[in-house]
Amino acid sequence: MTIHILTLIIFLIIILTGLIFLSILRLRYKFKRDYHRRKEAYSKWELNLFSLFAEEIHPSQWASHISSHELGYLQEFLLPYLESLKGESFEKLVAVAHYSGLVKHLLQEGGSANDWKQAQSIYFLGLIREPQVLPMLETGLASDNMFWFYPSIIALARNNLKTLPRVLEVLRNRSDWTEHLGISIFAEMGEEVCPELLSVLSKGETSPKVERLALAVLAHFGYKRAEATLKEYILYSKDPELQIRALRAWNQLKLTFFEGIALAMKHSDWEIRAAAVTALGSSGAVDHALLARPLLRDSNWWVRLRAAQAMLMLCTREELHSMLDNPLEDRYAKDMLRYILTREGGATCVIPITHAL
């Protein structure tokens, strides 16, 4: 009896091993076939692509040679080009996607039960700004899966500036997004988003995270009309983080000096003082350069560094060296000035020795 059972077990193990081996062979065959088909399709399409951009063929001519089983490869093939190109060449590729039936195919895949396929389809459709993708985004926008949420919100933002209220609503209701994603979203909308964001801020935005993001985006686009709004934040915001963002934006936009910067330089929060003195440096306000001098003696290393950098931008080298020579000057202030003159100013900071004799 025991011998029979043992024989049976060995027999089953042999059969199972055989099945596993066959599955591996099948997968290997499938993978190789897929690899060769993809390679073949890519080499064929690369020539078509070059001809398309050289105006030798029309998008429909290329699309007519693409069979339905090649649509998956076409999606992968077009992606790096669509991500890198815009204008006429981009539109030509979008036309190929339409004529070949890829867009129709992806609209169907967008409703698929497979999350990964759905996310990929939505990313592609979002990239080509396909309006039909909009009703398909709701599940992704509510999803906890970031690989599903990110392409959905980017697709929403890419589609039309009119989607801004919905984008903001989604961002207000969630806290698991990064600022980097937020900036990417608004960067997709283009500079036209700036006046819209300014209007959102002036109406009293309720989410500090969205407010911080909006200030970063205004700075990203170098939107100088944000000056009045930034002043308001620097002068009246109760949130130190928002004050810092506004000062950093002021610095990035290289706006001129105003009294709010001098006030912020006396703030109890060292990060605000550092941001304020940096804004002073980039403002080019030579007449107010000495406002940075007390901050050279600040208790915080970063504030002293930023103050020294500001002074390097606003003062002459001789003025800085006379401070170094002053025996009454604070030791830490001198150390920082020396550091900044040697490290940041480079060779241009070397002053000829005038007291050699």
Place this chain on the structure above:
Amino acid sequence: MAHKILIVDDNIYYSHLLADQLTRLGYAVRVMSENEELLKLLSADDYDLLIMELLLNGQDGLSLLRWIRCSPYSYLPILVVSHRSSGVEQLRVAEFDAHFLSKPVDLNQLIKTVIMILKEESRAGISL
């Protein structure tokens, strides 16, 4: 003699497309592959223009830019075409005396910029 252009970009599809478009216009184009060294390429041939991305696999494009500007090839005209396109990055690229276009890029605009840079360099008599 045709102007020589070197393209350094991780997106090999885009590089080949750009190379094809420029070759059709009569330029001699070389695309740098992953296992090649930029120094060897630059020393092997006198290039008239380098087109590069800042987001490179395993290397920071800005460091590469700095390295070129401190090398014997510091005269080389450079056009940066990159996805990294914030104002700060554009300023840093300008500091290295390089031209900048942000991705996604209009191919026609890119080609016009290449022609313009090469014309400028020819007029100035640099690197030709």
